[in-house]
Each structure stands twice: as C-alpha cells, then as structure tokens.
Amino acid sequence: MDxxxxxxxxxxxxxxxxxxxxxxxxxxxGMSALGFGIASAQTTPPNLSGGGGKKVVVLGAGVAGMTxxxxxxxxxxxxxILEARSFAGGRxxxxxxxxxxxxxxxxxxxxxxxxxxxxxxxxxRIPYHHQSTLHYTKEFNIPLEVFVNDxxxxxxxxxxxxxxxxxxxxxxxxxxxxVRGGAAEIxxxxxxxxxxxxxxxxxxREQLIAYLVHEGYLTNDLAYLGTEGRGYDIEPGPGVNPxxxxxTTPYAFTDVLxxxxxxxxxxxxxxxxxxxxxxxxxxxxxxxKGFEGAVGHLIRYSTQVKTLKQNxxxxxxxxVDGDGKAGTLKADYCICTIPLSVLRQMDIQASKxxxxxxxxxxxxLVGKIGLQMKRRFWEEDHHIYGGHVYFDDPEILTMTLPxxxxxxxxxxxxxxxxxxxxxxxxxxLSPLERQALAGRAGDKVFEGYSSNIETSFSAAWHxxxxxxxxxxxxxxxxxxxxxxxxxxxxGRLYLAGEHLSYLTGWQAGxxxxxxxxxxxxxxxxxxx
Amino acid sequence: xxxxxxxxxxxxxxxxxxxTQAAAADGKRLFLENCAACHRPxxxxxxxxxxxxxxxxxxxxxxxxxxxxxxxxxxxxxxxQGELNDAEIATVLTYVRSAWGNKxxxxxxxxxAALRTGGKRENAKASxxxx
Numbered sequence: 040m041d042x043x044x045x046x047x048x049x050x051x052x053x054x055x056x057x058x059x060x061x062x063x064x065x066x067x068x069g070m071s072a073l074g075f076g077i078a079s080a081q082t083t084p085p086n087l088s089g090g091g092g093k094k095v096v097v098l099g100a101g102v103a104g105m106t107x108x109x110x111x112x113x114x115x116x117x118x119x120i121l122e123a124r125s126f127a128g129g130r131x132x133x134x135x136x137x138x139x140x141x142x143x144x145x146x147x148x149x150x151x152x153x154x155x156x157x158x159x160x161x162x163x164r165i166p167y168h169h170q171s172t173l174h175y176t177k178e179f180n181i182p183l184e185v186f187v188n189d190x191x192x193x194x195x196x197x198x199x200x201x202x203x204x205x206x207x208x209x210x211x212x213x214x215x216x217x218v219r220g221g222a223a224e225i226x227x228x229x230x231x232x233x234x235x236x237x238x239x240x241x242x243x244r245e246q247l248i249a250y251l252v253h254e255g256y257l258t259n260d261l262a263y264l265g266t267e268g269r270g271y272d273i274e275p276g277p278g279v280n281p282x283x284x285x286x287t288t289p290y291a292f293t294d295v296l297x298x299x300x301x302x303x304x305x306x307x308x309x310x311x312x313x314x315x316x317x318x319x320x321x322x323x324x325x326x327x328k329g330f331e332g333a334v335g336h337l338i339r340y341s342t343q344v345k346t347l348k349q350n351x352x353x354x355x356x357x358x359v360d361g362d363g364k365a366g367t368l369k370a371d372y373c374i375c376t377i378p379l380s381v382l383r384q385m386d387i388q389a390s391k392x393x394x395x396x397x398x399x400x401x402x403x404l405v406g407k408i409g410l411q412m413k414r415r416f417w418e419e420d421h422h423i424y425g426g427h428v429y430f431d432d433p434e435i436l437t438m439t440l441p442x443x444x445x446x447x448x449x450x451x452x453x454x455x456x457x458x459x460x461x462x463x464x465x466x467x468l469s470p471l472e473r474q475a476l477a478g479r480a481g482d483k484v485f486e487g488y489s490s491n492i493e494t495s496f497s498a499a500w501h502x503x504x505x506x507x508x509x510x511x512x513x514x515x516x517x518x519x520x521x522x523x524x525x526x527x528x529x530g531r532l533y534l535a536g537e538h539l540s541y542l543t544g545w546q547a548g549x550x551x552x553x554x555x556x557x558x559x560x561x562x563x564x565x566x567x
Numbered sequence: 568x569x570x571x572x573x574x575x576x577x578x579x580x581x582x583x584x585x586x587t588q589a590a591a592a593d594g595k596r597l598f599l600e601n602c603a604a605c606h607r608p609x610x611x612x613x614x615x616x617x618x619x620x621x622x623x624x625x626x627x628x629x630x631x632x633x634x635x636x637x638x639x640x641x642x643x644x645x646x647x648q649g650e651l652n653d654a655e656i657a658t659v660l661t662y663v664r665s666a667w668g669n670k671x672x673x674x675x676x677x678x679x680a681a682l683r684t685g686g687k688r689e690n691a692k693a694s695x696x697x698x
C-alpha cells in the first residue's frame with residue numbers, strides 16, 4: 040500500500056478539493072470518512088412535524104411498531120397500535136419468574152427462575168454501532184451494562200477436531216497465543232531465510248519480521264516458546280512461594296492446527312460482534328418497557344388482526360379483541376410490522392406483486408435455553424466472568440455465561456443457541472428433554488454442569504405464535520427481487536421491521552426500518 | 568457421516584422406482600428430526616402457522632414444488648439446502664409423499680440435485696454466532 044499521495048495534504052485542503060470536483064455531497068462523504076462525525080441518517084429518528092392529525096394504524100407493538108408510533112405521535116399523527124399479545128415488545132422479551140410461553144404444538148412453560156435471574160431468549164446484546172437502539176436506551180433512561188462478548192479465559196470445545204486437543208475444553212486465549220505464535224514463527228523464519236526476498240524490499244522484510252516478533256511473542260531467534268499472556272500453571276504472588284509463579288507451556292503447533300479450535304479466532308471480529316457490546320441492566324425487555332411507557336396508551340393489547348382492506352381514501356383493519364369481539368378500525372395509513380412469516384398467511388389487500396414478495400423470504404429457525412445453575416461454577420472454579428464457550432456441536436454452538444450478577448450465588452446461563460435443521464430437531468423435544476440435551480453437552484466442558492441445573496426455560500422462535508421464526512433470512516435473489524418491492528408502500532400500506540433492513544435479526548434493523556418508512560409516509564402527507 | 572452413508576446406501580439399494588421399508592424408516596426418522604417440530608409427527612401441521620402435509624395437494628403434486636420448498640424455504644419455512652443433502656431431501660420427501668394416506672411418486676436425489684441452485688443465504692453458517 041502506498042499512502043504517499045495523501046502526504047503533505049492537510050485535511051482542510053483535501054476536503055476543499057473534494058468539494059470542487061464532487062460538490063457538497065462528496066464533501067459531506069469525505070468529512071464523514073475523515074472522522075468529522077457527521078451522523079448518518081440512521082442514528083437519529085426523522086423529524087416529523089405537522090402530521091396534522093392524520094390517522095395511522097400500526098400493526099404490532101414490537102420495537103419497530105412502537106418506534107413508528109412514538110415518532111409519528113410526536114409529529115402530530117393520531118396513532119393506534121394493534122398488538123396480538125397481552126404485552127408489548129414483540130421479540131424483545133425477557134423470561135423471568137412467571138413468564139409464560141406456549142410454543143405451537145408444545146406444552147406451556149412458566150419460567151420459575153429465582154427472583155432477579157432471567158434469560159434474554161430474544162435479542163440479547165447491542166453492538167456499539169447500533170446507534171439507533173442506543174438512541175432509545177438513552178432517550179428512555181435505560182441503564183446499560185457491558186455484555187462480555189469476548190473472553191480470552193473462556194473455553195473453546197472442538198469435538199470434531201483431530202489430535203490431543205480435540206474434544207476437550209481449551210482456553211480461547213491460549214489457542215490464540217499458540218496459533219498466532221506458531222504462524223508468526225514460521226513466517227518470520229521463512230522471511231529470514233529469504234523466501235520472500237523477491238516479493239519484498241529489505242526494509243519491508245525487516246519491518247515484517249519486527250511485526251511478527253511482536254505479534255507472536257517470538258524470541259530474538261524467532262522462536263515461539265509461549266507467552267505470559269496465555270497464563271500460569273502457578274499464579275505469581277507474594278514472597279518466594281509462589282513468587283514469580285510458573286508459566287504455562289504452549290500446545291504443540293500441530294495440535295493446535297489439528298484441533299480446529301482456531302476457527303473461533305479471526306484478526307478482527309465480524310462487524311456485528313465487535314466490542315463494545317451492551318445489554319440493558321435487568322433484561323432486554325427494559326427496552327420494550329421504555330417504549331411502552333411512552334406509547335402504551337396507544338396500544339390495544341390481545342387484539343388479533345384478521346384482515347386489512349384499503350382504497351385510495353384509507354385503510355380498514357378488522358380484528359378480534361381480547362374478549363373475542365370483532366371490530367374494525369379505519370385510518371389514513373397503515374404501518375404493518377407483522378413478521379412476513381405470519382403476514383403471508385393473513386388476508387391483506389395488496390397488489391399481486393406485493394403479496395408474492397411477502398412470500399419470498401424465509402425465516403430463521405432459532406433455539407435458545409436458559410439454565411438456572413445452583414452456583415456460578417464457571418466463575419468459582421474456572422474464573423470465567425461472562426463470555427461465550429464455543430462448541431462445535433451444531434445443537435449447542437454457544438454456551439454463554441452471564442454478564443451480570445458476578446459473584447452472586449446463582450446464575451442463569453445460555454445453554455445453547457442453535458439454528459436451522461438443528462433448531463428444528465431440538466424444538467421437537469419437550470422442555471425437559473431440551474434441558475437434558477443442554478446438560479449432556481455442558482458436562483463435556485464443565486465437570487458437574489448438569490448436576491447444577493435447577494430449572495430451565497427454552498424458546499424455539501419458529502414455533503412461537505406471532506413470530507414463526509427468529510428473523511428474516513433473505514436469499515441473494517430475494518434481496519434483488521422481493522425486498523425492494525416490500526420496502527415501498529403498497530397503496531396506503533407500509534411495512535416495517537428488521538425484515539426490511541440489512542440488519543436482520545437486530546432491534547436496530549426494526550428501528551431504522553420504522554424510521555425510514557415513517558419518513559416516507561410523512562413526505563407523502565406533506566406532498567398531498 | 569455414518570448417517571449420510573446409510574441414507575445413500577438406502578437410495579442405491581432401492582433404485583429408482585421402488586421404495587423399500589429401509590428407506591421408509593430413514594425417511595420417517597429424517598421427518599421426525601427435521602420437520603415434525605412444526606408440521607407435527609402426523610403431518611397435520613398447525614392451523615394458521617404450519618401447513619398440513621397430510622392430504623396436501625402441493626406435497627403430492629409436481630415434485631419440483633416440494634423439492635424447491637425444502638431447498639429454498641418459503642415464508643416461515645427455512646431453507647434446508649445447507650442442512651440436508653440431495654439424498655436426504657429425496658428420502659424425506661418420498662416418505663412425506665407416501666405417509667398419512669398421501670400417494671405420490673417417490674423423489675430421487677437427481678431430481679433434487681437438478682433444482683439445487685447453490686444460492687447463498689445470508690448468515691447461513693457464516694460464523695459461530697448470529698445476533
């Protein structure tokens with residue numbers, strides 16, 4: 040790479056140059072890229088004023104629906120939300136004592152965790168760049184705490200690997216140190232021996248070796264012999280015993296390679312998994328409650344939408360309310376946040392192309408289980424405070440240790456987080472069988488895991504009424520054909536939700552989709 | 568791996584037209600594992616959520632339609648293209664097309680292979696985690 044061309048050009052003169060060739064749009068983009076901090080359109084809600092009492096019916100009191108209702112009513116619109124459930128939040132749920140769930144075809148579970156313990160069986164973390172979600176946690180004064188999304192001291196468990204490290208829990212940080220150290224050693228020695236003499240200048244080779252020594256903790260003769268960062272067999276301490284302690288010995292490079300455990304590592308996390316990650320203190324449903332505090336008076340709960348009709352004058356929604364009584368509601372516009380997996384089975388009046396597009400997406404099968412543990416053995420015995428245990432059993436994938444209640448007596452951890460066919464398989468099991476499955480897997484990682492399980496709560500989102508899936512999964516083809524159709528209104532019907540974003544499965548996708556759609560609606564009202 | 572080999576062996580044994588008890592057992596097992604959580608073990612589905620497969624015209628019609636649906640998903644149904652191989656999809660569909668009073672021709676893995684587009688689905692096995 041050669042950045043010499045940018046040298047000697049001040050930021051200001053560079054920006055002026057951009058402006059002269061590309062106009063102000065290019066100037067703005069350049070300023071944003073250079074860190075002047077011009078907010079993208081998605082970090083704050085659209086400013087709607089002058090709604091003039093136009094009536095909007097919002098279908099669904101999830102995060103997207105409540106976002107739309109909140110901003111529209113602030114802008115002078117008259118909003119009613121119809122919600123099928125008896126509570127607001129949509130998938131933004133938290134299971135704690137008394138929370139009930141009956142999956143379709145399943146038995147009723149009533150969560151019986153101890154007071155103060157919970158599992159976020161829906162959304163559970165907020166990356167730092169989801170500024171839209173963070174906009175509302177700030178607006179509604181919802182306290183956040185850090186969600187430990189990466190923990191070097193946690194375990195990686197690769198049952199399907201080869202060699203002596205396969206099938207046993209190994210510390211993630213030790214795998215990282217050894218695979219990077221081993222790779223750095225080989226590369227550094229190759230460079231030193233002249234393998235890249237033709238490809239690089241002498242200067243670059245020297246710098247590369249310096250980098251590899253730094254990256255891999257190599258010795259002066261370019262050997263990786265371990266590093267104190269991978270930890271101690273005997274921790275250092277006072278006096279002469281333990282005194283300096285005793286360092287751990289690195290695993291053999293070939294064993295690390297064969298284990299496959301390095302698959303959990305990458306030089307940079309995927310964007311959605313990067314630190315800093317947050318969670319609301321007390322459970323994700325604090326976000327639902329925050330919205331509900333602002334728009335709860337607009338919500339008609341336990342009201343199931345049956346049909347939607349529309350013409351060039353307005354929309355009419357028919358529903359059955361909590362008492363089983365049928366009713367209708369008329370409005371100027373409709374914002375529908377019902378998941379497409381559910382909407383496709385409803386009687387809505389829309390163009391043929393629009394309806395076909397609704398059927399053009401599939402939904403993720405997702406399963407999670409919260410296990411209440413008698414004691415926090417992961418902290419007490421293994422010194423792991425939050426983070427994930429990565430497990431290559433596709434029915435488990437992730438065990439996640441709680442990022443809250445550290446050093447408490449008990450805790451609820453996530454026992455599995457599986458998708459697709461595995462989620463289908465596990466969801467065919469009863470809640471107790473799911474608990475047993477999670478327990479058997481946990482016993483491979485932590486001694487005494489299953490014997491510590493007191494109770495559990497599990498959710499299979501594809502079997503949950505009103506959702507029928509964890510999130511929308513667009514194929515490339517669907518993104519190209521159906522998705523753009525659904526992003527535009529059909530008559531007076533606007534769709535919104537995570538399914539109409541490229542942040543599928545994230546609350547930020549629902550919020551930003553709602554922002555985009557209400558901005559369109561508002562522009563139309565004002566143009567009329 | 569063992570399981571996949573068993574299924575392939577079953578397909579080889581039965582040839583193109585005959586559907587043997589061995590394959591039927593595999594088909595039932597695949598159905599119970601992958602499909603029954605939603606479509607129910609007896610194929611009756613859940614009204615308003617999961618379509619019935621028993622007595623279904625779609626299931627018993629042109630095999631291309633159910634094959635495509637299993638491969639690519641539709642609406643609330645996930646895509647199984649990354650989860651099941653051609654032989655497994657043929658086996659489970661052959662079971663579904665002959666169970667609970669359904670009467671339609673078996674499906675062979677070549678029919679599945681011909682419809683497999685190889686389209687990439689977002690998030691599919693992209694990483695250990697999502698969301």
